[in-house]
Amino acid sequence: MTLSTSTKARLRSELRARRRSLGAAQQRAASEAAALHIQQLPDWAGLQHIALYLAADGELDPSAIARLCRNSGKQLYLPRLADHKSLQFARWDAGSALVNNRYRIPEPDEGSEIRAAVELDLVLLPLVGWDRDGNRLGMGGGYYDRALAAGRPRWIAGLAHSAQEVARLPAEPWDIKLDLVVTEQALVRCKRTSDSCQASPTGEGGTSVLDDDAGL
Numbered sequence: 762m763t764l765s766t767s768t769k770a771r772l773r774s775e776l777r778a779r780r781r782s783l784g785a786a787q788q789r790a791a792s793e794a795a796a797l798h799i800q801q802l803p804d805w806a807g808l809q810h811i812a813l814y815l816a817a818d819g820e821l822d823p824s825a826i827a828r829l830c831r832n833s834g835k836q837l838y839l840p841r842l843a844d845h846k847s848l849q850f851a852r853w854d855a856g857s858a859l860v861n862n863r864y865r866i867p868e869p870d871e872g873s874e875i876r877a878a879v880e881l882d883l884v885l886l887p888l889v890g891w892d893r894d895g896n897r898l899g900m901g902g903g904y905y906d907r908a909l910a911a912g913r914p915r916w917i918a919g920l921a922h923s924a925q926e927v928a929r930l931p932a933e934p935w936d937i938k939l940d941l942v943v944t945e946q947a948l949v950r951c952k953r954t955s956d957s958c959q960a961s962p963t964g965e966g967g968t969s970v971l972d973d974d975a976g977l
């Protein structure tokens with residue numbers, strides 16, 4: 762299935778408006794709740810190198826996850842815009858110097874240590890929209906798709922409000938599928954239809970990661 766460019770743009774704009782409409786208290790609560798849910802990953806304690814992002818535009822704020830990670834000695838990385846509309850994952854220590862990129866999102870400055878996606882244990886992506894088959898809608902630049910095309914980290918997880926879920930997103934050939942989505946409500950294990958997992962006939966998708974022992 763494919764969506765026309767204008768249909769995709771409309772969907773993106775509607776979902777962005779939806780996440781921007783959430784209030785500050787709701788955003789804070791969502792951030793804390795997501796930090797609880799992410800610890801349900803069965804190998805959470807062993808995940809050491811984790812990329813996340815600095816929230817903008819109503820995105821689910823990973824700052825409670827960042828705090829949790831720092832408190833348990835995990836190493837954090839932020840996306841940094843790279844050539845050819847790709848991203849690098851740059852080390853983010855407490856107190857690292859950050860500079861605004863062209864979208865006015867702060868990122869680690871030049872000279873910060875870079876780690877390839879395959880060397881990361883978990884990449885948390887900001888989502889505009891998501892479905893339970895692991896399809897995602899991003900900001901439309903293809904940045905994460907390019908950055909993750911060279912090799913997958915152990916886990917690719919979307920972070921998004923439950924209000925950003927859509928029944929079914931089209932899978933484009935270049936799209937990188939999500940293993941998981943973490944929302945304020947749950948940790949959802951995605952059914953990766955193109956990777957041999959079957960979509961459920963009812964169209965209902967993911968299960969709680971704790972209910973699913975396959976591949977974990």
Ligand SMILES: Nc1nc2c(c(=O)[nH]1)N(C=O)[C@@H](CNc1ccc(C(=O)N[C@@H](CCC(=O)O)C(=O)O)cc1)CN2
Nearest residue numbers: 814815816817820840863864866887899900902904905
């Ligand atoms: N928090 C966060 N950091 C991120 C991303 C993201 O989606 N969220 N990215 C994920 O790729 C990368 C940056 N990509 C982005 C792509 C488009 C826009 C954006 O706001 N576009 C505006 C136009 C802004 C302009 O041109 O000045 C828009 O579409 O309205 C922002 C970031 C890296 N860092």
Ligand SMILES: Nc1ncnc2c1ncn2[C@@H]1O[C@H](COP(=O)(O)OP(=O)(O)OP(=O)(O)O)[C@@H](O)[C@H]1O
Nearest residue numbers: 897898899900901902903904905906907910933935
């Ligand atoms: N691996 C890739 N190599 C070259 N071009 C790519 C690649 N991945 C995506 N693109 C291009 O990027 C453009 C944007 O893709 P798409 O609309 O799927 O963005 P998105 O997934 O919403 O954004 P993002 O990945 O930044 O969150 C498309 O025109 C697509 O052709």
